[in-house]
Amino acid sequence: MNAQPITNFIKHHFRHFNAAALVEAAEAYRRHLDSGGKMMVTLAGAMSTAELGLSLAEMIRQDKVHAISCTGANLEEDVFNLVAHDYYERIPHYRDLTPQDEKALLERHLNRVTDTCIPEGEAMRRIESFILEEWMASDARGERLFPHEFFWRILNNPRLQANYQIDPKDSWVLAAKEKRLPMFVPGWEDSTLGNMYAGHCITGDIKHVHTVRTGIEYMIELANWYTETSATASIGFFQIGGGIAGDFPICVVPMLHQDLRRENVPVWGYFCQISDSTTSYGSYSGAVPNEKITWGKLAVETPKFIIESDASIVAPLMFAYILGW
Template identity: 75%
Template sequence: MAIKEFIKHHYRHFNAAALIDAAEAWVKLLDDGGKMFLTMGGAMSTAELGLSLAEMIRQDKVHGICCTGANLEEDVFNLVAHDFYERVPNYRDLTPADEQKLLQRHMNRVTDTCIPEMEAMRRIENVVLKEWMRADQAGERYFPHEFMYKILLSGDLKQSYQIDPKNSWLLAAAEKNLPMFVPGWEDSTLGNMYAGHNIAGDVKMVHTVRTGIEYMMELAEWYTKTTSETPLGFFQIAGGIAGDFPICVVPMLHQDLQRDNVPLWAYFCQISDSTTSFGSYSGAVPNEKITWGKLGEETPKFIIESDATIVAPLVFSYVLGW
Protein backbone atom coordinates (compact mmCIF):
# COMPACT_ATOMS: atom_id res chain seq x y z
CA MET A 1 0.00 0.00 0.00
CA ALA A 2 1.34 3.45 -0.91
CA ILE A 3 1.99 5.83 1.99
CA LYS A 4 -0.79 8.19 0.89
CA GLU A 5 -3.27 5.32 0.65
CA PHE A 6 -2.21 4.05 4.09
CA ILE A 7 -2.73 7.50 5.62
CA LYS A 8 -6.14 7.97 4.01
CA HIS A 9 -7.27 4.53 5.20
CA HIS A 10 -6.04 4.71 8.80
CA TYR A 11 -5.85 8.42 9.72
CA ARG A 12 -9.49 9.31 10.36
CA HIS A 13 -9.74 11.14 13.67
CA PHE A 14 -8.08 13.59 16.04
CA ASN A 15 -4.50 14.57 15.15
CA ALA A 16 -4.45 11.95 12.41
CA ALA A 17 -7.42 13.59 10.70
CA ALA A 18 -5.85 17.03 11.14
CA LEU A 19 -2.77 15.71 9.33
CA ILE A 20 -4.86 14.73 6.31
CA ASP A 21 -6.81 17.99 6.34
CA ALA A 22 -3.58 20.01 6.42
CA ALA A 23 -1.95 17.93 3.68
CA GLU A 24 -4.98 18.12 1.39
CA ALA A 25 -5.23 21.88 1.89
CA TRP A 26 -1.51 22.16 0.99
CA VAL A 27 -2.17 20.24 -2.24
CA LYS A 28 -5.17 22.47 -3.01
CA LEU A 29 -3.12 25.62 -2.41
CA LEU A 30 -0.53 24.45 -4.95
CA ASP A 31 -3.15 23.24 -7.43
CA ASP A 32 -4.77 26.68 -7.28
CA GLY A 33 -1.45 28.31 -8.19
CA GLY A 34 -0.30 29.15 -4.67
CA LYS A 35 3.09 28.64 -3.03
CA MET A 36 4.24 27.34 0.36
CA PHE A 37 6.68 28.81 2.86
CA LEU A 38 8.12 26.33 5.39
CA THR A 39 9.63 27.11 8.79
CA MET A 40 11.77 24.67 10.73
CA GLY A 41 12.74 24.76 14.39
CA GLY A 42 13.92 21.97 16.65
CA ALA A 43 16.60 19.54 15.51
CA MET A 44 14.94 18.46 12.30
CA SER A 45 18.13 18.32 10.26
CA THR A 46 19.74 15.96 12.76
CA ALA A 47 16.47 14.00 12.57
CA GLU A 48 17.34 13.67 8.84
CA LEU A 49 14.22 15.42 7.57
CA GLY A 50 16.11 15.84 4.31
CA LEU A 51 15.03 12.30 3.40
CA SER A 52 11.63 13.77 2.47
CA LEU A 53 12.11 17.56 2.50
CA ALA A 54 14.77 17.52 -0.23
CA GLU A 55 12.31 15.98 -2.67
CA MET A 56 9.64 18.52 -1.65
CA ILE A 57 12.07 21.25 -2.67
CA ARG A 58 13.04 19.56 -5.94
CA GLN A 59 9.38 19.08 -6.90
CA ASP A 60 8.49 22.72 -6.14
CA LYS A 61 6.23 21.91 -3.20
CA VAL A 62 8.20 24.35 -0.99
CA HIS A 63 9.11 27.81 -2.26
CA GLY A 64 10.90 29.43 0.67
CA ILE A 65 12.31 28.36 4.04
CA CYS A 66 13.00 29.96 7.40
CA CYS A 67 15.06 27.85 9.76
CA THR A 68 17.31 28.11 12.78
CA GLY A 69 21.07 28.34 12.39
CA ALA A 70 21.31 24.85 13.86
CA ASN A 71 19.10 23.34 11.16
CA LEU A 72 21.04 25.20 8.48
CA GLU A 73 24.39 23.74 9.53
CA GLU A 74 23.32 20.34 10.85
CA ASP A 75 22.07 19.21 7.46
CA VAL A 76 25.60 19.79 6.13
CA PHE A 77 27.17 18.16 9.18
CA ASN A 78 25.11 15.05 8.43
CA LEU A 79 26.05 15.23 4.75
CA VAL A 80 29.79 15.02 5.42
CA ALA A 81 30.02 13.09 8.69
CA HIS A 82 27.08 10.70 8.82
CA ASP A 83 29.28 7.63 9.27
CA PHE A 84 30.80 9.14 12.41
CA TYR A 85 27.48 9.89 14.11
CA GLU A 86 26.55 7.67 17.02
CA ARG A 87 23.06 6.82 18.15
CA VAL A 88 22.37 6.44 21.88
CA PRO A 89 18.97 4.70 22.11
CA ASN A 90 19.21 4.53 25.92
CA TYR A 91 19.93 8.26 26.29
CA ARG A 92 17.39 8.59 29.12
CA ASP A 93 19.58 6.30 31.24
CA LEU A 94 22.81 8.24 30.81
CA THR A 95 24.47 9.41 34.02
CA PRO A 96 26.42 12.67 34.34
CA ALA A 97 29.56 10.52 34.16
CA ASP A 98 28.35 9.01 30.86
CA GLU A 99 27.72 12.48 29.48
CA GLN A 100 31.21 13.56 30.55
CA LYS A 101 32.68 10.64 28.61
CA LEU A 102 30.82 11.78 25.49
CA LEU A 103 32.23 15.28 25.97
CA GLN A 104 35.75 13.92 26.28
CA ARG A 105 35.25 12.10 22.98
CA HIS A 106 33.94 15.35 21.40
CA MET A 107 30.54 13.77 20.77
CA ASN A 108 27.84 16.43 21.12
CA ARG A 109 24.50 14.81 21.96
CA VAL A 110 21.13 15.83 20.53
CA THR A 111 18.61 13.54 22.26
CA ASP A 112 19.60 10.09 20.97
CA THR A 113 22.15 11.23 18.38
CA CYS A 114 25.74 12.35 18.91
CA ILE A 115 27.29 14.76 16.41
CA PRO A 116 31.07 14.30 16.08
CA GLU A 117 32.84 17.61 16.59
CA MET A 118 35.99 17.00 14.54
CA GLU A 119 34.44 15.17 11.57
CA ALA A 120 31.35 17.42 11.30
CA MET A 121 31.70 20.81 12.97
CA ARG A 122 35.40 21.47 12.50
CA ARG A 123 35.40 20.13 8.95
CA ILE A 124 32.69 22.58 7.92
CA GLU A 125 34.31 25.37 9.92
CA ASN A 126 37.55 24.97 7.95
CA VAL A 127 35.71 25.21 4.64
CA VAL A 128 33.38 28.09 5.47
CA LEU A 129 36.16 30.06 7.20
CA LYS A 130 37.88 30.40 3.84
CA GLU A 131 34.69 31.94 2.44
CA TRP A 132 34.31 34.27 5.42
CA MET A 133 37.89 35.47 5.06
CA ARG A 134 37.66 35.84 1.29
CA ALA A 135 34.47 37.91 1.57
CA ASP A 136 35.93 39.94 4.42
CA GLN A 137 39.06 40.81 2.45
CA ALA A 138 36.99 41.70 -0.62
CA GLY A 139 34.62 43.88 1.39
CA GLU A 140 31.67 41.65 0.48
CA ARG A 141 28.78 40.68 2.73
CA TYR A 142 26.49 37.66 2.53
CA PHE A 143 23.74 36.02 4.56
CA PRO A 144 24.57 32.81 6.49
CA HIS A 145 22.67 30.63 4.04
CA GLU A 146 24.47 32.23 1.10
CA PHE A 147 27.82 31.15 2.53
CA MET A 148 26.46 27.61 2.89
CA TYR A 149 25.12 27.68 -0.67
CA LYS A 150 28.57 28.75 -1.87
CA ILE A 151 30.46 25.91 -0.20
CA LEU A 152 27.92 23.32 -1.35
CA LEU A 153 27.80 24.53 -4.95
CA SER A 154 31.58 24.85 -5.16
CA GLY A 155 31.91 21.08 -5.02
CA ASP A 156 34.71 21.30 -2.42
CA LEU A 157 32.82 18.96 -0.09
CA LYS A 158 31.81 16.31 -2.62
CA GLN A 159 34.66 13.97 -1.72
CA SER A 160 33.47 14.07 1.89
CA TYR A 161 29.81 13.14 1.29
CA GLN A 162 28.72 10.21 3.46
CA ILE A 163 25.06 10.11 2.52
CA ASP A 164 23.35 10.19 -0.85
CA PRO A 165 23.37 13.92 -1.69
CA LYS A 166 19.76 13.67 -2.85
CA ASN A 167 18.85 13.40 0.86
CA SER A 168 20.38 16.77 1.79
CA TRP A 169 17.60 19.35 1.89
CA LEU A 170 20.09 22.23 1.99
CA LEU A 171 21.87 20.99 -1.14
CA ALA A 172 18.49 20.77 -2.89
CA ALA A 173 17.76 24.34 -1.74
CA ALA A 174 21.16 25.56 -2.94
CA GLU A 175 20.64 24.01 -6.35
CA LYS A 176 17.28 25.81 -6.59
CA ASN A 177 18.67 29.01 -5.05
CA LEU A 178 15.64 28.78 -2.77
CA PRO A 179 14.79 31.93 -0.80
CA MET A 180 16.10 31.31 2.72
CA PHE A 181 15.92 33.22 6.00
CA VAL A 182 17.91 32.28 9.12
CA PRO A 183 17.06 34.59 12.04
CA GLY A 184 19.16 34.36 15.18
CA TRP A 185 21.98 32.62 13.30
CA GLU A 186 24.32 33.73 16.08
CA ASP A 187 22.72 31.03 18.23
CA SER A 188 24.39 28.19 16.33
CA THR A 189 27.70 26.35 16.32
CA LEU A 190 28.97 28.19 13.25
CA GLY A 191 27.66 31.47 14.67
CA ASN A 192 29.74 30.89 17.79
CA MET A 193 32.74 29.98 15.65
CA TYR A 194 32.28 33.15 13.60
CA ALA A 195 32.28 35.22 16.77
CA GLY A 196 35.47 33.45 17.84
CA HIS A 197 37.20 34.20 14.53
CA ASN A 198 36.22 37.86 14.88
CA ILE A 199 37.69 37.96 18.38
CA ALA A 200 40.84 36.23 17.12
CA GLY A 201 41.13 38.70 14.25
CA ASP A 202 40.81 36.14 11.43
CA VAL A 203 37.81 38.09 10.17
CA LYS A 204 38.10 41.85 10.56
CA MET A 205 34.52 42.95 9.90
CA VAL A 206 31.81 41.45 12.09
CA HIS A 207 29.20 42.49 9.52
CA THR A 208 30.71 40.28 6.78
CA VAL A 209 27.92 37.87 7.70
CA ARG A 210 24.55 39.61 7.33
CA THR A 211 21.94 38.68 9.92
CA GLY A 212 18.80 39.70 11.80
CA ILE A 213 17.26 42.97 10.69
CA GLU A 214 18.59 42.61 7.17
CA TYR A 215 16.90 39.21 6.92
CA MET A 216 13.58 40.81 7.89
CA MET A 217 14.06 43.53 5.30
CA GLU A 218 14.82 40.89 2.67
CA LEU A 219 11.79 38.85 3.75
CA ALA A 220 9.53 41.91 3.57
CA GLU A 221 10.46 42.58 -0.03
CA TRP A 222 10.26 38.91 -1.03
CA TYR A 223 6.88 38.47 0.66
CA THR A 224 5.48 41.63 -0.94
CA LYS A 225 6.59 40.58 -4.42
CA THR A 226 5.55 36.93 -4.05
CA THR A 227 2.06 37.63 -2.70
CA SER A 228 1.44 40.22 -5.43
CA GLU A 229 1.61 37.28 -7.84
CA THR A 230 0.26 34.29 -5.91
CA PRO A 231 -1.16 33.23 -2.51
CA LEU A 232 1.50 32.11 -0.03
CA GLY A 233 0.97 29.54 2.73
CA PHE A 234 2.86 29.03 5.99
CA PHE A 235 3.77 25.55 7.24
CA GLN A 236 5.48 25.61 10.63
CA ILE A 237 7.49 22.73 12.08
CA ALA A 238 8.03 23.29 15.82
CA GLY A 239 8.16 26.76 17.34
CA GLY A 240 10.71 29.31 18.38
CA ILE A 241 12.31 31.98 16.26
CA ALA A 242 12.08 29.99 13.02
CA GLY A 243 8.30 30.40 13.10
CA ASP A 244 7.86 33.57 15.14
CA PHE A 245 10.23 35.68 13.01
CA PRO A 246 8.76 35.22 9.52
CA ILE A 247 5.07 35.19 10.38
CA CYS A 248 5.48 38.69 11.82
CA VAL A 249 6.38 40.09 8.40
CA VAL A 250 2.69 40.61 7.60
CA PRO A 251 1.73 42.84 10.54
CA MET A 252 5.04 44.66 10.05
CA LEU A 253 4.15 45.40 6.43
CA HIS A 254 0.62 46.46 7.36
CA GLN A 255 1.19 48.36 10.58
CA ASP A 256 4.72 49.73 10.27
CA LEU A 257 4.96 50.27 6.50
CA GLN A 258 1.25 50.94 5.90
CA ARG A 259 1.17 48.52 2.97
CA ASP A 260 -2.50 47.72 3.45
CA ASN A 261 -2.77 46.00 0.07
CA VAL A 262 -0.37 43.18 1.00
CA PRO A 263 -2.31 39.89 1.46
CA LEU A 264 -2.28 37.86 4.67
CA TRP A 265 -0.80 34.37 4.75
CA ALA A 266 -3.12 32.19 2.66
CA TYR A 267 -2.78 28.99 4.71
CA PHE A 268 -1.40 28.09 8.11
CA CYS A 269 -0.43 24.81 9.70
CA GLN A 270 1.74 24.08 12.69
CA ILE A 271 3.08 20.79 14.02
CA SER A 272 3.51 21.37 17.73
CA ASP A 273 3.57 19.65 21.10
CA SER A 274 3.75 22.91 23.04
CA THR A 275 1.14 23.70 25.71
CA THR A 276 -1.04 26.77 25.21
CA SER A 277 -1.93 27.11 28.89
CA PHE A 278 1.70 27.88 29.74
CA GLY A 279 1.47 31.13 27.80
CA SER A 280 3.50 29.59 25.03
CA TYR A 281 3.30 31.41 21.69
CA SER A 282 4.54 28.24 20.01
CA GLY A 283 1.56 26.40 21.42
CA ALA A 284 -1.01 29.08 20.66
CA VAL A 285 -3.91 27.95 18.52
CA PRO A 286 -3.93 29.52 15.05
CA ASN A 287 -6.91 31.77 15.81
CA GLU A 288 -4.76 33.80 18.22
CA LYS A 289 -2.75 34.95 15.19
CA ILE A 290 -5.85 36.70 13.83
CA THR A 291 -5.62 39.21 16.67
CA TRP A 292 -2.03 40.03 15.64
CA GLY A 293 -2.91 40.60 12.00
CA LYS A 294 -1.02 37.54 10.76
CA LEU A 295 -3.94 35.39 9.60
CA GLY A 296 -7.45 36.19 8.49
CA GLU A 297 -10.81 34.92 9.65
CA GLU A 298 -11.16 32.79 6.51
CA THR A 299 -7.56 31.53 6.35
CA PRO A 300 -7.41 27.70 6.31
CA LYS A 301 -5.84 26.86 9.69
CA PHE A 302 -4.55 23.59 11.10
CA ILE A 303 -2.62 22.43 14.13
CA ILE A 304 -1.28 18.91 14.46
CA GLU A 305 -0.38 18.33 18.10
CA SER A 306 2.21 15.63 17.69
CA ASP A 307 5.88 14.81 17.18
CA ALA A 308 7.23 16.60 14.11
CA THR A 309 9.82 13.88 13.47
CA ILE A 310 6.90 11.50 12.90
CA VAL A 311 4.33 13.82 11.35
CA ALA A 312 6.33 16.00 8.92
CA PRO A 313 7.58 13.12 6.73
CA LEU A 314 4.02 11.80 6.52
CA VAL A 315 2.62 15.18 5.45
CA PHE A 316 5.40 15.52 2.88
CA SER A 317 4.77 12.02 1.57
CA TYR A 318 1.07 12.83 1.20
CA VAL A 319 1.78 16.06 -0.69
CA LEU A 320 4.26 14.23 -2.92
CA GLY A 321 1.70 11.52 -3.61
CA TRP A 322 3.98 8.74 -2.40
Protein backbone atom coordinates (compact mmCIF):
# COMPACT_ATOMS: atom_id res chain seq x y z
CA MET A 1 0.00 0.00 0.00
CA ASN A 2 1.40 3.41 -0.97
CA ALA A 3 2.15 5.82 1.83
CA GLN A 4 0.27 9.13 1.73
CA PRO A 5 -2.21 8.03 -0.98
CA ILE A 6 -4.35 11.20 -0.80
CA THR A 7 -1.35 13.52 -0.79
CA ASN A 8 0.25 11.71 -3.72
CA PHE A 9 -3.00 11.77 -5.69
CA ILE A 10 -3.37 15.52 -5.14
CA LYS A 11 0.25 16.19 -6.11
CA HIS A 12 -0.17 14.25 -9.35
CA HIS A 13 -3.60 15.48 -10.48
CA PHE A 14 -4.09 18.95 -8.98
CA ARG A 15 -1.97 21.02 -11.38
CA HIS A 16 -3.98 24.01 -12.55
CA PHE A 17 -6.55 26.63 -11.58
CA ASN A 18 -8.23 26.15 -8.18
CA ALA A 19 -6.69 22.70 -7.88
CA ALA A 20 -3.19 24.20 -8.14
CA ALA A 21 -4.14 26.92 -5.64
CA LEU A 22 -5.16 24.17 -3.21
CA VAL A 23 -1.74 22.53 -3.45
CA GLU A 24 0.14 25.82 -3.15
CA ALA A 25 -1.92 26.89 -0.14
CA ALA A 26 -1.49 23.52 1.59
CA GLU A 27 2.27 23.51 1.04
CA ALA A 28 2.53 27.08 2.35
CA TYR A 29 0.46 26.06 5.39
CA ARG A 30 2.98 23.29 6.07
CA ARG A 31 5.94 25.65 5.64
CA HIS A 32 4.33 28.12 8.03
CA LEU A 33 4.03 25.46 10.72
CA ASP A 34 7.47 24.01 10.02
CA SER A 35 9.02 27.43 10.57
CA GLY A 36 7.44 27.61 14.03
CA GLY A 37 4.26 29.46 13.06
CA LYS A 38 0.81 29.06 14.56
CA MET A 39 -2.51 28.87 12.70
CA MET A 40 -6.00 30.18 13.36
CA VAL A 41 -8.83 28.45 11.50
CA THR A 42 -12.16 30.20 11.01
CA LEU A 43 -15.39 28.32 10.29
CA ALA A 44 -18.37 29.87 8.56
CA GLY A 45 -21.17 28.22 6.61
CA ALA A 46 -22.45 24.85 7.79
CA MET A 47 -19.12 23.08 8.12
CA SER A 48 -20.09 21.16 11.24
CA THR A 49 -23.24 19.80 9.63
CA ALA A 50 -21.00 18.91 6.68
CA GLU A 51 -19.09 16.81 9.27
CA LEU A 52 -15.79 18.59 8.80
CA GLY A 53 -14.86 17.18 12.19
CA LEU A 54 -13.83 13.99 10.40
CA SER A 55 -10.63 15.78 9.36
CA LEU A 56 -10.54 18.96 11.45
CA ALA A 57 -10.49 17.04 14.74
CA GLU A 58 -7.28 15.29 13.71
CA MET A 59 -5.76 18.62 12.63
CA ILE A 60 -6.42 19.87 16.15
CA ARG A 61 -5.03 16.74 17.81
CA GLN A 62 -1.84 16.94 15.74
CA ASP A 63 -1.26 20.61 16.59
CA LYS A 64 -1.90 21.86 13.06
CA VAL A 65 -4.52 24.30 14.43
CA HIS A 66 -3.84 26.59 17.38
CA ALA A 67 -7.04 28.66 17.65
CA ILE A 68 -10.53 28.62 16.15
CA SER A 69 -13.05 31.34 15.40
CA CYS A 70 -16.46 30.01 14.41
CA THR A 71 -20.08 30.93 14.21
CA GLY A 72 -22.41 29.84 16.99
CA ALA A 73 -24.04 27.51 14.47
CA ASN A 74 -20.80 25.64 13.82
CA LEU A 75 -20.10 25.36 17.54
CA GLU A 76 -23.49 23.84 18.33
CA GLU A 77 -24.00 21.79 15.16
CA ASP A 78 -20.88 19.73 15.77
CA VAL A 79 -22.37 18.75 19.14
CA PHE A 80 -25.84 18.23 17.65
CA ASN A 81 -24.30 15.72 15.25
CA LEU A 82 -22.39 14.10 18.11
CA VAL A 83 -25.58 13.23 20.02
CA ALA A 84 -28.21 12.88 17.27
CA HIS A 85 -26.44 11.60 14.17
CA ASP A 86 -28.71 8.57 13.83
CA TYR A 87 -31.77 10.82 13.61
CA TYR A 88 -30.49 13.10 10.85
CA GLU A 89 -32.14 12.71 7.47
CA ARG A 90 -30.40 13.29 4.17
CA ILE A 91 -32.43 14.77 1.31
CA PRO A 92 -30.40 14.09 -1.86
CA HIS A 93 -33.18 15.49 -4.07
CA TYR A 94 -33.38 18.79 -2.16
CA ARG A 95 -33.29 20.82 -5.38
CA ASP A 96 -36.66 19.33 -6.31
CA LEU A 97 -38.49 20.16 -3.08
CA THR A 98 -41.67 22.19 -3.37
CA PRO A 99 -42.78 24.68 -0.70
CA GLN A 100 -45.26 22.02 0.42
CA ASP A 101 -42.41 19.51 0.80
CA GLU A 102 -40.52 22.04 2.93
CA LYS A 103 -43.59 22.57 5.10
CA ALA A 104 -43.88 18.80 5.59
CA LEU A 105 -40.29 18.76 6.90
CA LEU A 106 -41.14 21.61 9.27
CA GLU A 107 -44.13 19.69 10.58
CA ARG A 108 -41.82 16.76 11.32
CA HIS A 109 -39.47 19.18 13.15
CA LEU A 110 -36.69 18.61 10.64
CA ASN A 111 -34.64 21.74 9.95
CA ARG A 112 -32.97 21.52 6.54
CA VAL A 113 -29.40 22.59 5.75
CA THR A 114 -29.08 21.97 1.99
CA ASP A 115 -29.26 18.15 1.79
CA THR A 116 -29.29 17.41 5.52
CA CYS A 117 -32.09 17.77 8.06
CA ILE A 118 -31.26 18.38 11.72
CA PRO A 119 -33.87 16.80 14.04
CA GLU A 120 -35.12 19.41 16.49
CA GLY A 121 -36.11 17.09 19.32
CA GLU A 122 -33.14 14.73 19.29
CA ALA A 123 -30.50 17.40 18.60
CA MET A 124 -31.49 20.94 19.53
CA ARG A 125 -33.85 20.27 22.43
CA ARG A 126 -31.63 17.53 23.85
CA ILE A 127 -28.65 19.89 24.00
CA GLU A 128 -30.86 22.69 25.30
CA SER A 129 -31.87 20.57 28.29
CA PHE A 130 -28.25 19.93 29.23
CA ILE A 131 -26.91 23.43 28.64
CA LEU A 132 -29.85 25.13 30.36
CA GLU A 133 -28.84 23.36 33.56
CA GLU A 134 -25.39 24.89 33.28
CA TRP A 135 -26.69 28.34 32.33
CA MET A 136 -29.02 28.41 35.33
CA ALA A 137 -26.40 27.05 37.75
CA SER A 138 -23.85 29.64 36.64
CA ASP A 139 -26.50 32.35 36.75
CA ALA A 140 -27.34 31.45 40.35
CA ARG A 141 -23.64 31.51 41.32
CA GLY A 142 -23.00 34.81 39.59
CA GLU A 143 -20.52 33.03 37.31
CA ARG A 144 -19.95 34.16 33.73
CA LEU A 145 -18.57 31.96 30.94
CA PHE A 146 -18.12 32.13 27.18
CA PRO A 147 -20.43 30.03 24.96
CA HIS A 148 -17.73 27.48 24.15
CA GLU A 149 -16.94 27.06 27.85
CA PHE A 150 -20.54 26.04 28.52
CA PHE A 151 -20.22 23.45 25.74
CA TRP A 152 -17.06 22.10 27.31
CA ARG A 153 -18.92 21.68 30.58
CA ILE A 154 -21.80 19.69 29.12
CA LEU A 155 -19.32 17.51 27.19
CA ASN A 156 -17.92 16.47 30.57
CA ASN A 157 -21.38 15.27 31.65
CA PRO A 158 -21.62 11.44 31.68
CA ARG A 159 -25.36 11.66 30.94
CA LEU A 160 -24.62 13.51 27.70
CA GLN A 161 -21.72 11.19 26.88
CA ALA A 162 -24.15 8.28 27.04
CA ASN A 163 -25.97 9.84 24.07
CA TYR A 164 -23.01 9.94 21.70
CA GLN A 165 -23.95 8.49 18.30
CA ILE A 166 -20.68 8.99 16.40
CA ASP A 167 -17.10 8.14 17.26
CA PRO A 168 -16.05 10.96 19.63
CA LYS A 169 -12.76 11.32 17.75
CA ASP A 170 -14.77 12.78 14.83
CA SER A 171 -16.05 15.74 16.85
CA TRP A 172 -13.86 18.81 16.40
CA VAL A 173 -15.42 20.54 19.42
CA LEU A 174 -14.43 17.59 21.61
CA ALA A 175 -10.90 17.71 20.17
CA ALA A 176 -10.75 21.44 20.91
CA LYS A 177 -11.95 20.86 24.47
CA GLU A 178 -9.34 18.19 25.07
CA LYS A 179 -6.59 20.51 23.75
CA ARG A 180 -8.01 23.53 25.63
CA LEU A 181 -7.80 25.29 22.29
CA PRO A 182 -8.33 29.07 22.31
CA MET A 183 -11.79 29.62 20.82
CA PHE A 184 -13.73 32.69 19.76
CA VAL A 185 -17.42 32.63 18.81
CA PRO A 186 -18.45 36.08 17.56
CA GLY A 187 -22.13 36.77 17.09
CA TRP A 188 -23.09 33.71 19.15
CA GLU A 189 -26.55 35.21 19.58
CA ASP A 190 -27.21 34.35 15.93
CA SER A 191 -27.51 30.62 16.60
CA THR A 192 -30.20 28.20 17.71
CA LEU A 193 -28.94 28.04 21.29
CA GLY A 194 -28.30 31.78 21.30
CA ASN A 195 -31.97 32.26 20.45
CA MET A 196 -32.93 29.77 23.15
CA TYR A 197 -30.78 31.64 25.69
CA ALA A 198 -32.54 34.89 24.84
CA GLY A 199 -35.86 33.12 25.32
CA HIS A 200 -34.87 31.86 28.77
CA CYS A 201 -33.77 35.38 29.72
CA ILE A 202 -37.17 36.70 28.62
CA THR A 203 -39.06 34.07 30.65
CA GLY A 204 -36.90 34.71 33.71
CA ASP A 205 -35.31 31.25 33.89
CA ILE A 206 -32.01 33.15 33.63
CA LYS A 207 -31.90 36.33 35.72
CA HIS A 208 -28.75 37.94 34.37
CA VAL A 209 -28.42 38.26 30.60
CA HIS A 210 -24.63 38.60 30.88
CA THR A 211 -24.18 35.12 32.37
CA VAL A 212 -23.03 34.12 28.88
CA ARG A 213 -20.12 36.32 27.84
CA THR A 214 -20.17 37.43 24.22
CA GLY A 215 -18.64 39.64 21.52
CA ILE A 216 -16.67 42.50 23.03
CA GLU A 217 -15.21 40.25 25.72
CA TYR A 218 -14.26 37.73 23.02
CA MET A 219 -12.38 40.52 21.19
CA ILE A 220 -10.52 41.41 24.38
CA GLU A 221 -9.58 37.75 24.87
CA LEU A 222 -8.50 37.55 21.23
CA ALA A 223 -6.36 40.68 21.57
CA ASN A 224 -4.61 39.18 24.59
CA TRP A 225 -4.07 35.85 22.83
CA TYR A 226 -2.76 37.46 19.65
CA THR A 227 -0.41 39.76 21.56
CA GLU A 228 1.03 36.94 23.65
CA THR A 229 1.27 34.39 20.82
CA SER A 230 2.65 36.72 18.16
CA ALA A 231 5.50 37.72 20.49
CA THR A 232 7.14 34.36 19.78
CA ALA A 233 5.49 33.03 16.60
CA SER A 234 3.98 34.22 13.34
CA ILE A 235 0.24 33.55 13.26
CA GLY A 236 -1.48 32.40 10.07
CA PHE A 237 -5.12 32.74 9.11
CA PHE A 238 -7.00 29.93 7.37
CA GLN A 239 -10.52 31.06 6.52
CA ILE A 240 -13.32 28.71 5.52
CA GLY A 241 -16.13 30.77 4.04
CA GLY A 242 -16.60 34.41 4.98
CA GLY A 243 -18.80 36.43 7.27
CA ILE A 244 -18.28 37.17 10.94
CA ALA A 245 -16.26 34.04 11.70
CA GLY A 246 -13.45 35.46 9.57
CA ASP A 247 -14.04 39.20 9.70
CA PHE A 248 -14.10 39.36 13.50
CA PRO A 249 -10.72 37.76 14.28
CA ILE A 250 -8.76 39.19 11.34
CA CYS A 251 -9.59 42.71 12.58
CA VAL A 252 -7.64 42.21 15.81
CA VAL A 253 -4.42 43.28 14.09
CA PRO A 254 -5.55 46.76 12.94
CA MET A 255 -7.36 47.18 16.25
CA LEU A 256 -4.14 46.60 18.21
CA HIS A 257 -2.14 48.83 15.91
CA GLN A 258 -4.51 51.62 14.96
CA ASP A 259 -6.89 51.84 17.92
CA LEU A 260 -4.54 50.92 20.78
CA ARG A 261 -1.60 52.65 19.08
CA ARG A 262 0.71 49.75 19.81
CA GLU A 263 3.97 49.64 17.91
CA ASN A 264 5.43 46.63 16.10
CA VAL A 265 2.21 44.63 15.94
CA PRO A 266 2.90 41.82 13.43
CA VAL A 267 0.30 41.27 10.73
CA TRP A 268 -1.01 37.80 9.94
CA GLY A 269 1.84 35.69 8.57
CA TYR A 270 -0.19 33.53 6.16
CA PHE A 271 -3.63 33.89 4.64
CA CYS A 272 -5.85 31.46 2.78
CA GLN A 273 -9.56 31.61 2.13
CA ILE A 274 -11.81 28.93 0.67
CA SER A 275 -14.81 30.69 -0.79
CA ASP A 276 -17.36 30.51 -3.56
CA SER A 277 -18.46 34.11 -3.02
CA THR A 278 -18.42 36.41 -6.05
CA THR A 279 -15.84 39.21 -5.97
CA SER A 280 -18.23 42.13 -6.44
CA TYR A 281 -20.54 44.67 -4.83
CA GLY A 282 -18.55 45.30 -1.66
CA SER A 283 -18.66 41.67 -0.57
CA TYR A 284 -16.39 40.94 2.39
CA SER A 285 -16.55 37.21 1.73
CA GLY A 286 -15.60 37.75 -1.91
CA ALA A 287 -12.85 40.31 -1.33
CA VAL A 288 -9.48 39.29 -2.74
CA PRO A 289 -6.69 38.99 -0.16
CA ASN A 290 -4.83 42.10 -1.43
CA GLU A 291 -7.71 44.29 -0.24
CA LYS A 292 -6.74 43.34 3.30
CA ILE A 293 -3.38 45.08 2.88
CA THR A 294 -5.22 48.41 2.82
CA TRP A 295 -6.79 47.60 6.19
CA GLY A 296 -3.51 46.73 7.87
CA LYS A 297 -4.35 43.04 8.20
CA LEU A 298 -1.85 41.56 5.75
CA ALA A 299 1.52 42.69 4.40
CA VAL A 300 2.71 42.83 0.81
CA GLU A 301 4.95 39.80 1.45
CA THR A 302 2.33 37.72 3.34
CA PRO A 303 1.69 34.43 1.48
CA LYS A 304 -1.88 34.84 0.19
CA PHE A 305 -4.19 32.29 -1.38
CA ILE A 306 -7.83 32.13 -2.39
CA ILE A 307 -9.43 28.88 -3.53
CA GLU A 308 -12.74 29.57 -5.21
CA SER A 309 -14.54 26.31 -4.65
CA ASP A 310 -16.79 24.33 -2.31
CA ALA A 311 -15.25 24.23 1.18
CA SER A 312 -16.89 20.87 1.92
CA ILE A 313 -14.65 19.44 -0.84
CA VAL A 314 -11.54 21.59 -0.51
CA ALA A 315 -11.04 21.74 3.26
CA PRO A 316 -10.87 17.95 3.86
CA LEU A 317 -8.45 17.58 0.94
CA MET A 318 -6.22 20.35 2.26
CA PHE A 319 -6.30 18.90 5.75
CA ALA A 320 -5.42 15.46 4.39
CA TYR A 321 -2.49 16.99 2.49
CA ILE A 322 -1.26 18.89 5.55
CA LEU A 323 -1.59 15.75 7.70
CA GLY A 324 0.29 13.70 5.11
CA TRP A 325 -2.55 11.24 4.55
